[in-house]
Amino acid sequence: MRDLDLTTLRLFIAVCELGNIARAGERASIVGSAISKRLAQLESQVGTALLVRKRHGVVPTPAGQTLLEHARAMLDSAARIESDMQAFAGGARGQVRILASVSAMTESLADDIAQFLQAPGHRNIQVDLEERVSPEIVRGVREGLAALGVCWDAAELGTLQSRPYRRDRLCLVVPAGHRLAARKSVRFTDTLDDEHVSLPVNSAVQVMLQRVAAAAGRTLRRRVIVTNFEASLRVVRAGLAISVVPREIAEPRVRADGLKLVTLDEPWAERRFIICYRDAGLLSPAAQLLVDHLAARAESHPSR
Incomplete structure (x- = not known):
């Protein structure tokens, strides 16, 4: 026809x-x-x-x-x-799809994207933001399902290119009366006698925690599995388990919820996030503008 x-x-x-x-x-x-x-x-x-x-x-x-x-x-x-x-003709235009980890989305990414979209020159750009665990983020970007991914730099990127984004620090959150509540810091192995609240088992945080436990000849005991850190904090508040949560997410909640933050004395507790993509030379103008904005926001907020 x-x-x-x-x-x-x-x-x-x-x-x-x-x-x-x-x-x-x-x-x-x-x-x-x-x-x-x-x-x-x-x-x-x-x-x-x-x-x-x-x-x-x-x-x-x-x-x-x-x-x-x-x-x-x-x-x-x-x-x-x-x-x-x-x-x-009137400025940047396009749609940028991003796959991001729950940590990045909850801590800073949503705010950084909102600031980007508020710029007059970006009024014709649409950003589609979807939460995924790190392996799915890498696979989605590699297969072309999204232009950009934001995840922990511990993820296996393969051939993907990347730029630095923000940082955070994992800590232990426990109920106020817990045996570890009075400690200033703990090693992760000190927590393995307790039951944990867990994110999905294939998330970057849980993969790391399982590896650390296995290296110590122990098993991570998961009592509850949730999809986000907010739910994790609610489970801890109920006294059902303890949890490893980014300090940036936990700090605003701990006093109101009667919880305690304990520093994790581990080299992997300080995390670096990255913006990943297949090839910088193939990014659309809108995607390149967004990458530059996110990288600049990270440089201006080095502690987060």
């Missing part, structure tokens, strides 16, 4: 919506006979009848109804293409 003409499809939609060729012609400032000729050519092109002529107008056939749905989608896509292309 030859390429469908958008003008003809637009007229076909008008005829279906108005149920009358003459009224569609008035809307489009085209004589009815010209529309009828275009519709006849369209029916010949697709090889089936699209309209049934009634006494007071026309209605689409089943084939016509199917074409109507496709035509609307095609014209919507064409309108978005036109809008996107026009917007480049």
